Amino acid sequence: MQEGVTAGGHVLLGWNVVWVAGILFVATYIVIMSEKINRAIAALLGGSLMIILGVLNQEAAVRGVDFNVLGLLTGMMVLVAITRKTGVFQYVAIWSAKKVNARPLGILLMLSVVTAVFSALLDNVTTVLLIVPVTLLITEELEIDPYPILAAEIFSSNIGGTATLIGDPPNIMIGSAANLSFNDFLVNVAPITPLIFVLTIVPIAFLWRKRLVTTEALRERVLSFREHEAITDPKLLRKCLFVLGLVFVGFLAHGALHLEPATIAMFGAALLLLLANMGEDAEEQSKAVHEAFAEAEWVTLFFFVGLFILVKGVEEAGLLDMLARSVLQLTRGSLEVTSYAVLWVSAIASGIVDNIPFVAAMIPVIHQMGPALGGPEHLEIVWWSLSLGACLGGNGTLIGASANVVVAGFAERAEEPIRFIPFLKVSVPAMLLSIVISNGYLYLRYLH
């Protein structure tokens, strides 16, 4: 009898646990993908039903929730919420636009780099939430079509996020489940990302160069922007940069210090909250802390909670074990074939559906494959395949990653919508190219 399952392996009304878990899981995923119901609502309902219908007991459900992931996300959200008040993101965007003389092509390249770097250090959705409004401001002043730059920012956010443990939720989830550190990602996944970045962005800039033209007079407008004025609170900015620096060092050292990234992030968030509100009276402090926490993406966090419980449910019911065994049968237990399979399947799946639910389900499956593939050292390669596939796969379609959807939302509200099918003409080749490069990288580095 499996732990967490009611006595006898049966659930409410005597239904078979495997069927209940399986159907509930698939149904919830379909609802999430269809976007008919808000994803957090769907995930929480699915997760609660897993417990209520008896697939999981309460303790097992709680064990399924990866608090390291939640803590890391929350900590980073709070840090960004405070830092964005300083206007530093506007500053960086405008400074870089001016650095290239406000030439649209140069701006595309610069903002792509800015987006990629920020995406590596912060989560992708936050990055685009910060970058897209000021991008739209710049393109409006220059009277150019924002589409090329927004598309480039979508690709940059996904590629940049692939490079680090903290850059993209799939990596956070993989790192936590597989005990891989910030440095592990830096050493194993990051190296290939600059190449993928260049080979994605440069062709795009070239492809759309005709749309990236403006007049000198319009460029003057942006050149006349006073980016120093964008910094609204230099004192706060200094505090933010100090804490962010500390947090970054913490991430680099967390493996050696035997600390989870979540601990580093939450400590950093608390420290910045302290520094930012030192000297304020109790009421002011309360208001400021309330505001900082209010900006955390609670929908995302609770979506994760529900998702974790759902996945734990099918895991406890034995379904993922079955899936793992089928995969091993298909790949005949070969590490190389399994890695490539995980890479390509993850990429395609992540392009079509959001990568987070996909990765959540894949993690236990891959864990199960560990022994058959030769132990944790060999399994590590499969984790890198999953990371590359899931993160880069997000570039496949407009809905492949949450960041893409956010950018599309902005574009729509700015009345310059990015349409799903036209976007595919660029996104699919770009994504496939990045996976081919990743495939080659996995082969050259680990598998030959």
Added chain:
Amino acid sequence: MTVREVARRDPVTLSPGDTVSRAAELLVEEQLLALPVVEGDRLVGMFGLHELVALLMPRAVTLGRGLEGLADLDFVADTLEELRERLDHVCASPVRAHLESGRSRALHPDSSFTEALFLVYRLGRDLPVVEEETERLVGMVSPWDVLETLRQR
């Protein structure tokens, strides 16, 4: 005390097809903060100083979750010329395209004076008075009328 006693009858109105420049003219002429937009007798929306100024803002500011969280736009150095140009661009467009977003809060003839005060507190501009069932515009309440009423003894 009800709104009926404070409201002004025969208010100045706009029709949906009136241009932004006509609206701007009227706002200045009548020294109002917002004008009701009516189709026949029915109130269909409000167009005021807020909506007018929104047309001059970069779109990135007026988008939801955009830059409206910005503390200031000090870094943007648009000249008066450029802003006038922007205004010229939108001058000829009909106000129906730029009505106040979200359902306009309106007063009814039987609404309490406190409700009027509350809406002034929330919206800080002239308020339409409509008949509850028909949505017919029957008057306007200006913040100054409210203040004047309070000061009378």
